[in-house]
Amino acid sequence: MKNLYCIVLIIFSLATISCGLDREQEDIYTIGFVQAMTTDNWRKEMNRAMKVEASMHPNLNLEIKDAHNDVERQIAQVEDFIEKRVDVLIVSPIQSVPITPVIEKAMNAGIPTIVIDRKIEGSNYTAYVGANNVEIGENAANYIISNSTPGKELKLIEITGLQASSPAYERSRGFRKVISKQENIEVVGTIAGDWEKTSVNKDLQSLLDSIEAPDFIFAHNDRMAMGAWEVARSENLTDSIQIIGVDGLFGPSGGIQLVKENILAATVLYPTGGAEAIKLATQLLAGDNIEKNNILNTVVIDKVNVDIMQNQFNKMNQQQNDIEQQQSVIKEQLATYNSQNYLLKIMVVLFILLLLLGLWAVYLVFKLKKRKRRLELNNRKIITQRNQIEKFAEQLEVSNEVKINFFTALSHEFKTPLTLITSAIESLGQNPNKQLKDFAYETSLISKNSGRLLRLINELLDFRKLESGSFRLKPLKTNLYEFIENIYEDFKSEALKKSIDLKLESNIKEVMVYIDRDMMDKVFFNMLSNAFKFTPKNGQINISIEEIGEDKVEVRFKDSGIGIPKEDFNKIFDPFRQAGNNAKPSSGLGLYITRQFVELHKGKISVSSHQGTEFKIELLKGKDHLAAYEFVEDTLEIEKEVSAKELESNYIPEELSQSIDENAETILIIEDNTDLSYLLKKKLLVDYKVELSDGTDALEKALEIIPDVIICDLNLPEKSGFEICKELKSDLRTSHIPTLILTALSDEESRLKALKAGADSYITKPFNFEILKESLRSALFNREKLRYYYTNKIDQVKDNKFEDSEQAFLKELNSLIEKNLKQTGFNVEDLAHQLGISRVQLYRKVKAIMGISISDYINAQRLSKAKSLLQETNLNISEIAYEVGYASPGYFSTSFKNKYGTSPKQFRS
Known part of the structure; x- marks a missing residue:
């Protein structure tokens, strides 16, 4: 560390010395300019001219302050420059008298002071730069005389600048001096302005309304002249009044452009003197003698010479732009030169230090190699641990998402039968005096959905046993054909109700196998349940039993449903998982339990999909493969097993008739659960016309009947309730229909998604039927209020966000x-x-x-x-x-x- 400190100290010392070598000390002068205001283009042009001229002298630093037409502020700014001891002070006075003492103070402090544009009281200043304002007034008067008919009576209006300023006083004096000599010219009015366009409008309009239109208006600057022209235009007098201004600026709104556009008859050029003031300042700094009064030339610009003047200004601007570009290039080149010069010195110093650092570097290389090896070993360990953590986090995230989806689907599975049970119980409670036979459908619903809940609970218990490994087979010699036939019989009524062609085929009806009947009942029942769930109306389901060789039996379940994507073949047998094209709620445990039960029997289960889905279950004959279990021998005729399906009633509801007033509102119920849709229809038919859709034809049916209200479930076969609601609200033909979402999902995200899709209400299962009826009444009442609004007040609608x-x-x-x-x-x-x-x-x-x-x-x-x-x-x-x-x-x-x-x-x- 000591050696390193010494080397750093040497580097710092050499760098300091090199920076000091050959440094050229160049005197920098500061010029302070106090501008009266920058509200007009004339003064902006003055500032620009100063900046351009100052840029020609690299040793000049021009600092500009803007007084914003405030005398007190201008005095304070001048005193600030005095305190800073600027080399030259330039002042454009707002008013002559108040600014005089502070100018004298600057002179007494030994600071050369140049007064520009406006004079002060007395002559205690170094130089004055500006046009002869008396001459400007005289030029304007002479122009009027030369452009009038000799002997003709002329009437004039004069618009003066700020009364307290010297230019206003001097221009008026020169103008009146010439006019007073003409007997046929009369000044019929004088308006006091403040150099701004708006200061003349009111007084001039009042004056024009009270007198005969004048022949000429002389304004002390082009802005007030423009204001006078606008007043004349409002009085339709622009053809009879000629307006003369002062400044003659070049640019879009300058006096030259106004003359060219025939807005002004003429303008008197009033040079800014910005460049001349900087030139005088540089002469003062160089020690040269300068003139006390530097009067700038002026000229009248009218339609005769306006093009020439504009061309001259164009050329001047072009030359100025070229100069500025050249200066920019020169500055860049100087900066490049200086940086290269500085870099060269640094390189010399660095070359000297390189030799010293070389030895130090060799020492550090050996030292760093040792540390690097140590760090690499640590990094490898950290990377390995990080990868393990990331992998574990990904697996945990997938697992959590799968479990969340499982519990969401499971809640839906529970809520739908609970909804049907509670609705049926409500019906029983609301009509206690009726006979039990009158509630055949309701009792059937209670029985059927109680069985469904029991199956779900048993499924969860089976899953728990499988996970804990506590399942023990009880193999029993069984006729496989008769066993499956019993289950097949249970599903016949379901096939009839859904118009599904259900078949059972076998090449041999005496197939004896050893199976745990309870387990295999659940396996085959689950296979058929899935087939019915995904097979549409008028579809087909085939069950086939076939002997394969001498030691195997194969059972196939084939349906004509939606099929399963090939990439999901293995995934569907995992817990909590289901196929990617499956929009129906499911616990995701059925196929997992099925595979586990089959594998406990040393069998195999596989799936294929082509124009539907086919599951193949292979079972071994004999009992050698189940030697680890205790057998139950029974060669008697197998009685019909009580499957979970028997808990469900096969009650087929009667067709409901529409017996209410034909003017009643129409409700479209989009629900794929036939029991729930039938129950809702049965209860709502008392007050409404009811149409049903299982979701496959929801949009077509809505467009066909144009219902008054739509009740839509969220989980549907082809499109979700979100998608259906969004499409209905986006279609001109159905956008007015109130939509009630009916779902088992109660989370905030689903509720928000439904509202964004345009749903008018969101009702979660299990629900109270009275709440549903009240939601329907509220939706229809709100629609009625909108109907009244649209019928009576559509022309008053202003808010584009309302409906x-x-x-x-x-x-x-x-x-x-x-x-x-x-x-x-x-x-x-x-x-x-x-x-x-x-x-x-x-x-x-x-x-x-x-x-x-x-x-x-x-x-x-x-x-x-x-x-x-x-x-x-x-x-x-x-x-x-x-x-x-x-x-x-x-x-x-x-x-x-x-x-x-x-x-x-x-x-x-």
């Missing part, structure tokens, strides 16, 4: 009706075609939103337009009738009287 889709639809509807109102033949078909929907869908949507037919609505729009024409125009009755699309004035009068209770003629009078 966007319905408001947009009605505005488009009104726009198309208004556009085609004159056409006698315009009808509902034409309107529907232009909207891009069918006539029936248009009728239903308008009826749902506004409660009236579309034809009545078109007629109401025609009569409303006619009413406005009667009030606001002088058209006769026949013309108005044709104007709003009536083919006959007589029919129009009759319709109008039916609508408003009076004839069109009486209404107008």
Whole structure:
């Protein structure tokens, strides 16, 4: 460490010495400029000219302060420059008298002071730069005289600058001096401005209203001249009044451009003097003698010489830009030179140090190699541990996600039968006086769904036993065909209800195997349950039993359902997992338990998928493979086993009839659970028309019937309730329909997702039927309130966020009706075609939103337009009738009287 310290000290010393070598000390001078204000282009041009000129002298530092037209502030800024001891002070006074003492203070402090644009009281300053303001006034007066008819009476208005400023006083004095010598010229008014355009508007307008229009207006600068022109334009006097300004700036809003655009008759060039002031400052710093008063040349610019002046300014600007670019290049080159020079010195120093560092580096290399080896070993250990942690974290994350999905699906599996049981019990409780036979369907639901809950609980218990390894087989000699036939019989009624062709085939009916009947009952029952779950109506399910050789039996379960993706073949047998195309809720344990039970029998289970799904179960004949278990010999006829399926009632509900008023609201229930959809329909038929969809044709059915309310489940075969709700709300034909989401998911994320999809209500299972009915009433009541709003106040809608889709639809509807109102033949078909929907869908949507037919609505729009024409125009009755699309004035009068209770003629009078 001591050696390293010495080397660093040497480097620092050499670097310090090298930086000090050949450093050129160059005097830097500071010029302080106090600007009166920068609210106008003339003063901005003055600042720019100073900066450009100062940039020509690398040893000059120009510092500009803006007083913002505040005298006190300007005095403080001058005193600040005095305290800083600037080398030259430049001041553009706001007012002459207040600024004089501080200028004298600067002179007494030995600071050369240049006064620019405006003078101060007395002559205690180094130099003055500016145009002769008296001469500017004289030039303006001479221009007026030279451009007027000799002997003709002329009337003038003078607009002065700020009264306390020297330019305003001197310009007015020069102007009046020349004008007073002319007997035929009269100054009919004087307006005191403050150099800004807005300061003249009110007074000039008042003056022009009280006198005859003058021939000329002389304004002390171009901005006030522009303000005078705007007032003259508002009085339509621009052709009779010629306006002369002062400044003659170049640019889009400068005086030269205003002359070229014939806004001003002329402008008197008033040079800024910015560059001249910097030149005088450099002469003072060089010790040269300069003139006390430096008067800048001025000239009148009118339409005769405006092009020449503009061309000159263009060339000057171009040259100035070229100079600035050249200066920028020179600065870059100087910076490059300086950096290279500095780098060269540093390189010399570094070369000297390189030799010293070489020895130190050799020593460090050996030392670092040892440390590097140590660190590499530690890094390998850390990387290995990190990879293990990351892998474990990924596995834990996947496991957690799978388990969360499992519990979510399991809750859905429990909630649906619980919903049906509680709804059935509610029905029993609400009608205690009825006979039990009147509740055949409800008791069937309770029995059926109790069995379903029992199966789910048994499935969880089986999973727990399998995980703990506590299952013991009780093999019993069994006729496999008869065993499977018993289960097959249990599913016949389900196949009949779903119109599924269920078949059992076998090449031999005397197949004896040793199996644990309880386990294999669950295996085969699970196979058939899955097949029925994923096979659509009018599908097929085939069970085949076949002997393979002398020692094997193969049982196949094939269905014509949705199939299983090939990449999911192995995954579906893992706990909590299911196929990627499976949108139906499931615990994910069934196939896992099935595989475990089959493997306990030393059998195999596999899956394939082609136009459906086929599961193949291989069982060994004989009992040698089950030698570890205790056998039960029974050669008697196997009685029919009581499977879990027997707990479910095969009660087939009767067809429900729509027996209510045909004007009742229509409800579409989208639910794939037939028991739940039937139960909801049974309960809601008392008050509503009810249509059902299992989810496969939900959108088509909604577009066909255009219901008043939709109840939609979340877990459906093809599309989720979220997707269906979003599509319905995005479609013009169904966007107005309130949608109630019915689901077992109660988490906030699902609720938020449903609301974003456009759902009007979110009801979780198990639910109270009265809550569902009240939600339906509330949705219909809110729709009725919107119907009233749209019918009576659509023209008052201002908030574009209020019911966007319905408001947009009605505005488009009104726009198309208004556009085609004159056409006698315009009808509902034409309107529907232009909207891009069918006539029936248009009728239903308008009826749902506004409660009236579309034809009545078109007629109401025609009569409303006619009413406005009667009030606001002088058209006769026949013309108005044709104007709003009536083919006959007589029919129009009759319709109008039916609508408003009076004839069109009486209404107008």
